[in-house]
Amino acid sequence: MSRIAAFIDRDGTLIYDRHYLADPEQVELLPGAAEGLRLLRRLGYALVVVTNQSGIARGRITQDEYDQVAARLDAILEAHDAAVDLTLYCPHHPDFTEPCECRKPGLGMYRKAAAQLDLDLARSLYIGDKLADVQPAVALGGAGWLVRTGYGASVEHDPGLPAKTRCADDLADVATQVSRQSAATNAPEELDAGGAGS
Numbered sequence: 001m002s003r004i005a006a007f008i009d010r011d012g013t014l015i016y017d018r019h020y021l022a023d024p025e026q027v028e029l030l031p032g033a034a035e036g037l038r039l040l041r042r043l044g045y046a047l048v049v050v051t052n053q054s055g056i057a058r059g060r061i062t063q064d065e066y067d068q069v070a071a072r073l074d075a076i077l078e079a080h081d082a083a084v085d086l087t088l089y090c091p092h093h094p095d096f097t098e099p100c101e102c103r104k105p106g107l108g109m110y111r112k113a114a115a116q117l118d119l120d121l122a123r124s125l126y127i128g129d130k131l132a133d134v135q136p137a138v139a140l141g142g143a144g145w146l147v148r149t150g151y152g153a154s155v156e157h158d159p160g161l162p163a164k165t166r167c168a169d170d171l172a173d174v175a176t177q178v179s180r181q182s183a184a185t186n187a188p189e190e191l192d193a194g195g196a197g198s
């Protein structure tokens, strides 16, 4: 059976947004990031980082710099017992390269991850601090979650925010709210199981 996934934006959601981050020394987790990843994993979600990195197309960061930053983030997450299953990035920008299907809110990265990890996109979470991070939930049928870290607090009242988008203070708060929802959904089953055993 296909797995459920949490698609998580990088800059402003997992780590501080340093604008065209090129220096691995500047990779720093946001409060609640590692905790949120661990809880989402316990809830059964595959963890997939999806990040637009137009700095590569713009010539602001090199491929090698991106790779070093990505490796540093992987190492930090590993050290926090919060390693992710897959990281995908879009190095394009339509003003500088050909248009592409991977730049969020395009669906290319989600479809690629789904094919690679056998994911059920309609039951997955689309988490980030910008409209482009939560908009894919509308097309794919999952749940969009806006975090108030990064740009999120200013996006919360944007009229373009899809109506069903949920809001949370940070990634840990997303995971906690999702956990409560799934507990509420599963409660009748648990009661049945308890009744049968007593």
Ligand SMILES: [Mg+2]
Pocket: 009, 010, 011, 012, 013, 128, 129, 130, 150
């Ligand atoms: Mg972001």
Ligand SMILES: [Zn+2]
Pocket: 090, 091, 092, 093, 100, 101, 102, 103
């Ligand atoms: Zn792209």
